[in-house]
Amino acid sequence: EVQLAESGGGLVQVGGSLTLSCAASGLRGGEYAIGWFRQVPGKQREGIACVGLTDGSTYYANSVKGRFSVSGDNAKNTAYLQMSGLTPEDTAVYFCAGDPYYLDRSEGYGCHISYESDYLDWGQGTQVTVSS
Numbered sequence: 114e115v116q117l118a119e120s121g122g123g124l125v126q127v128g129g130s131l132t133l134s135c136a137a138s139g140l141r142g143g144e145y146a147i148g149w150f151r152q153v154p155g156k157q158r159e160g161i162a163c164v165g166l167t168d169g170s171t172y173y174a175n176s177v178k179g180r181f182s183v184s185g186d187n188a189k190n191t192a193y194l195q196m197s198g199l200t201p202e203d204t205a206v207y208f209c210a211g212d213p214y215y216l217d218r219s220e221g222y223g224c225h226i227s228y229e230s231d232y233l234d235w236g237q238g239t240q241v242t243v244s245s
Contacts, residue, residue, distance in 0.1 A: 114139050115137060115138070115139040115140060115211060115213075115233075115234040116137070116138050116139055116234070117135055117136070117137050117138075117147075117209050117210065117211055117234055117235060117236035118135070118136050118138075118236055118237070119133055119134065119135050119207065119208065119209050119236045119237065119238060119239040120133070120134045120135075120136075120239065121133040121134050121239065122207060122239030122240050122241045123240075123241070123242070124242045124243075124244060125199055125241070125242070125243055125244070126199075126243070126244055126245075127199065127200060127201065127243055127244065127245045128198060128199065128200075129197075129199050129243070130195070130196060130197040130198075130199065131196050131199065131241060132193055132194065132195045132196070133149070133193065133194040133196070133207055133209075133239060133241070134191060134192070134193055134194075135147055135149075135191065135192045135193075135194075135209030135236060136189070136190065136191045137190040137191070137192075137211055137234070138190065140190055140213075143167075143213065144165070144166075144167040144168075144213065144214065144215060144216040144217070145165075145166045145167060145190070145211055145212070145213050145215075146163055146164065146165040146166060146167070146170075146211070146212040146215035146223075146224035147163065147164055147166060147185060147192035147209050147210070147211055147212075148160060148162070148163035148209065148210050148211075148212060148224065148226050148232050149161050149162045149163065149183065149192075149194045149207060149208070149209055149210075149226075150207070150208045150209075150210060150226070150229070150232075151203075151205035151206065151207045151208070151241075152205055152206050152208070152238075153204070153205045153206075158208070158229065159174065159176070159205075160174060160226030160227070160229065161173070161174045161176065161177045161181065161226070162174065162177060162181055162183040162194060162226065163183065163212075163215075163224035163225065163226045164183045164184060164185040164192050164224060165185070165215060165216070165223050165224040166185045166186075166187045166190065166192065167187065167216060168216065168221075168223060169185070170222075170223025170224050171183050171184075171223075171224070172223065172224055172225050172226060174226065177196075180196065180197055180198040180199075181194060181195065181196050181197070182194075182195040182197075183195075192209060194207070194209075196241070199241075199243045200243060201243050201244070201245050202243075203241065203243050204241060204242050204243045205240075205241060206238040206239065206240050206241075207238060207239050207240075207241050208235060208236055208237075208238045208239075209235075209236045210229075210232035210233075210234060210235045210236065211232060211233060211234035211235075212224065212231045212232045212233065213233060213234075214231070215231070218231065
């Protein structure tokens with residue numbers, strides 16, 4: 114059974130930085146991408162970034178491009194989301210999720226976050242609160 118565990122959430126001031134980690138366990142080898150999503154109560158969950166652990170591909174939503182940076186360590190089955198220039202609008206529960214078929218689906222073009230349904234494994238989420 115694949116399990117994902119996020120860590121690193123917390124309270125940060127406006128303009129500050131925070132790094133989230135997502136450790137995947139139970140992977141059976143092969144391709145795997147980790148996506149980052151966030152959700153504010155009452156709003157739809159938003160995909161914000163992804164990293165292909167297998168090929169190093171990355172993708173960012175416009176809402177975080179230039180402020181957030183995603184990376185992955187294939188040997189550790191871990192992904193990181195470095196967040197900077199945080200604003201109160203970044204306050205949300207942040208989830209990481211795994212896609213074990215991203216290369217097959219994209220025909221080698223790398224990870225994407227267009228469809229949540231592509232991500233089969235989900236972490237429990239970690240709260241990020243940006244205070245003004």
